Amino acid sequence: EAAADYGEDVAHTIVGIDGGSGVVQSTEQALEDYGLDDWNVQTSSDAAMIQELENAYENEDPVFVTGWTPHWKFQEFDLKILDDPELSYGEAESIHTIARDGLEDEQPEAYELLDNFEWEPEDMEEVMLEVQDGVDETEAAQNWINENEDIVSEWTDGVDEVDGESISLSYVAWDTEIASTNVVAQVLEDLGYEVDLNLVEANFMFSSVASGDADASVAVWLPHTHADYHEDYEEDYEDLGPNLDEGAQLGLTVPAYMDIESIEDLQE
Numbered sequence: 195e196a197a198a199d200y201g202e203d204v205a206h207t208i209v210g211i212d213g214g215s216g217v218v219q220s221t222e223q224a225l226e227d228y229g230l231d232d233w234n235v236q237t238s239s240d241a242a243m244i245q246e247l248e249n250a251y252e253n254e255d256p257v258f259v260t261g262w263t264p265h266w267k268f269q270e271f272d273l274k275i276l277d278d279p280e281l282s283y284g285e286a287e288s289i290h291t292i293a294r295d296g297l298e299d300e301q302p303e304a305y306e307l308l309d310n311f312e313w314e315p316e317d318m319e320e321v322m323l324e325v326q327d328g329v330d331e332t333e334a335a336q337n338w339i340n341e342n343e344d345i346v347s348e349w350t351d352g353v354d355e356v357d358g359e360s361i362s363l364s365y366v367a368w369d370t371e372i373a374s375t376n377v378v379a380q381v382l383e384d385l386g387y388e389v390d391l392n393l394v395e396a397n398f399m400f401s402s403v404a405s406g407d408a409d410a411s412v413a414v415w416l417p418h419t420h421a422d423y424h425e426d427y428e429e430d431y432e433d434l435g436p437n438l439d440e441g442a443q444l445g446l447t448v449p450a451y452m453d454i455e456s457i458e459d460l461q462e
């Protein structure tokens with residue numbers, strides 16, 4: 195089957211996640227960059243996108259999804275990210291932690307922990323896979339912590355415990371961020387914090403930390419994915435740098451059984 199025919203098979207539709215996500219915005223950019231005028235991105239949620247991917251995969255049907263790594267879907271399914279010579283999806287991404295102005299002075303222990311938090315894609319994937327397998331998010335986070343005490347002790351090294359102070363973390367219901375946010379939340383709880391998980395839409399993840407309504411977020415993808423949000427709000431919060439430095443990437447993603455290698459192949 196010629197790659198261009200896939201368009202008709204899928205009604206020229208790419209299955210996306212929430213409209214506020216960077217990966218959907220990058221996909222819209224890709225349609226423009228590659229002149230794929232008759233294509234569109236259908237927005238839904240991470241969970242709904244996975245369901246559609248699963249359905250297609252079972253029947254070996256063509257399907258296009260807005261993908262990213264790290265993500266357990268690459269372990270569960272045989273997938274490929276299409277070449278993107280125009281770099282509509284950017285290149286390698288890092289995931290950053292941001293904190294509200296004033297956190298360092300007012301809650302130095304939490305600030306220090308957040309500043310120290312850093313892990314690898316494999317770590318994130320372990321938590322994600324367990325959640326995907328049906329383990330409760332909190333429990334999956336705690337399991338990872340128990341099995342990785344050496345890593346966690348580097349984050350908590352020299353950080354004093356507190357007595358029931360509250361702290362809030364903003365995040366979006368993306369599998370990657372569910373994993374990271376729950377792990378950091380559990381470590382903060384172990385330090386004595388009462389953690390409020392603030393599940394929001396993408397733009398509020400940034401505005402809540404900028405306004406100080408939330409204390410921090412560990413879910414900021416840069417330099418490409420969240421560049422627009424970051425530009426709008428970065429003056430009003432502090433960027434603590436990467437918590438995952440290498441191994442993150444966005445892209446138009448398809449099952450490996452599809453006969454297509456590049457987004458360019460969709461041009462008719």
Ligand code: PBE
Nearest residue numbers: 215216217262368370415
């Ligand atoms: N993601 C996961 C997000 C960032 C983290 C790739 C879905 C996004 O596209 O905005």
